[in-house]
Amino acid sequence: MFIDLLRKRRSIRNFDQRPVEPEKLDILTEALLRSPASKGRYPWEFILVTDPDIISQLAVAKPKGGGFLEKAPLCVVICGNPGISDVWIEDCTVAATIVQLAAEDLGLGSCWCQIRRRQHASGVSSTAVLRQQLGLPDCLEVACIIGIGYPLATIAPRSRTSLPSRKVHKNVYQKS
Amino acid sequence: MLLSLLKKRRSIRKYQPRPIEKEKIDTLMECVLRSPSSRNLNPWQYIFVTDPGLLAKLGKSKEHGSAFLKGAALAVVILGDPERCDVWIEDCSIAATILQLVAEEMGLGSCWVQIRLRKHGNNLSAEEYIRDLLQIPDNLVVASVIGMGYPDETKSGHNQETLQYDKIFLNFFGQR
Ligand SMILES: Cc1cc2nc3c(=O)[nH]c(=O)nc-3n(C[C@H](O)[C@H](O)[C@H](O)COP(=O)(O)O)c2cc1C
Numbered sequence: 163m164f165i166d167l168l169r170k171r172r173s174i175r176n177f178d179q180r181p182v183e184p185e186k187l188d189i190l191t192e193a194l195l196r197s198p199a200s201k202g203r204y205p206w207e208f209i210l211v212t213d214p215d216i217i218s219q220l221a222v223a224k225p226k227g228g229g230f231l232e233k234a235p236l237c238v239v240i241c242g243n244p245g246i247s248d249v250w251i252e253d254c255t256v257a258a259t260i261v262q263l264a265a266e267d268l269g270l271g272s273c274w275c276q277i278r279r280r281q282h283a284s285g286v287s288s289t290a291v292l293r294q295q296l297g298l299p300d301c302l303e304v305a306c307i308i309g310i311g312y313p314l315a316t317i318a319p320r321s322r323t324s325l326p327s328r329k330v331h332k333n334v335y336q337k338s
Numbered sequence: 339m340l341l342s343l344l345k346k347r348r349s350i351r352k353y354q355p356r357p358i359e360k361e362k363i364d365t366l367m368e369c370v371l372r373s374p375s376s377r378n379l380n381p382w383q384y385i386f387v388t389d390p391g392l393l394a395k396l397g398k399s400k401e402h403g404s405a406f407l408k409g410a411a412l413a414v415v416i417l418g419d420p421e422r423c424d425v426w427i428e429d430c431s432i433a434a435t436i437l438q439l440v441a442e443e444m445g446l447g448s449c450w451v452q453i454r455l456r457k458h459g460n461n462l463s464a465e466e467y468i469r470d471l472l473q474i475p476d477n478l479v480v481a482s483v484i485g486m487g488y489p490d491e492t493k494s495g496h497n498q499e500t501l502q503y504d505k506i507f508l509n510f511f512g513q514r
Pocket residue numbers: 171172173174175226227228230273274275276374375376377378425428429432
């Protein structure tokens with residue numbers, strides 16, 4: 163059940179070196195392309211990176227919190243074209259979420275690496291660095307990179323009682 | 339498998355008048371609270387609207403693309419706190435995606451209503467309209483509203499042939 167998947171899911175940043183099988187790559191690809199988008203405009207493009215040299219480059223695009231990508235056998239770079247949709251951030255996030263959940267469903271682990279609004283060590287934007295590394299056209303922005311692979315260890319699920327339930331309101335906003 | 343859910347999912351905008359059972363609403367609440375967020379800051383809050391009068395008013399949030407909320411059994415208003423996290427758009431969109439997938443699994447149909455960057459009318463944003471309606475404090479912004487209910491329309495899933503495989507690249511932009 164999908165709900166059980168949500169109950170046990172955690173971000174995984176340490177991966178086994180085993181590659182992701184081609185059949186699983188196909189399923190992840192189809193899942194990405196099935197992501198709905200505002201007004202049916204689909205402003206995204208995806209780059210599936212398995213080349214270890216390119217992955218090492220991706221891992222330094224954002225030094226803070228991006229280093230874990232180095233050990234990921236698969237990185238999905240999620241790009242959006244603001245010229246096609248003004249809500250490309252939402253559309254890219256829908257696809258990123260779907261690929262993470264599809265990976266979890268296949269027994270893979272994953273973690274999000276935020277790129278939009280983040281910087282490279284030199285102070286230039288992480289997006290500018292990735293544009294160079296991946297040959298992206300100027301019309302594309304990078305939303306995030308999802309690192310995927312077989313988990314090296316499992317992380318305990320969050321308990322139901324730890325959830326911030328005061329953040330749910332009924333019918334109108336209730337001040338606490 | 340999650341892919342089978344993705345293969346049949348469509349945006350559903352027509353609903354049966356039947357209410358959603360309390361247990362299902364509780365599960366939806368749990369799932370949005372389990373939504374991962376950047377640095378685990380959880381900058382979101384949720385208003386679960388089931389009051390028919392409020393649902394009808396939410397249907398008037400935008401000139402186009404929100405009217406169907408009038409017939410929904412439940413609308414979840416997703417709020418973000420930009421002071422808490424600069425990437426609240428991503429965090430709120432993850433929750434919206436999870437909510438839609440859980441609804442789908444429970445036999446409900448749903449559709450996203452974009453609020454960020456959208457207008458209510460000439461001088462008012464859709465966000466300001468909803469803020470006033472649901473007494474939302476000034477520090478929070480309205481990202482989207484997800485309307486749902488038992489489906490009263492059937493749509494077939496997208497054919498695999500219609501998926502945009504030209505948007506997938508391997509290792510480098512332009513490479514397949
Ligand atoms: C929008 C977003 C951006 C994130 N960016 C990063 C990141 O750059 N680096 C990282 O290691 N983890 C990142 N994460 C993972 C979060 O830190 C993680 O989801 C959160 O701490 C909750 O932990 P959990 O996923 O294990 O439940 C990001 C998560 C989200 C939703």
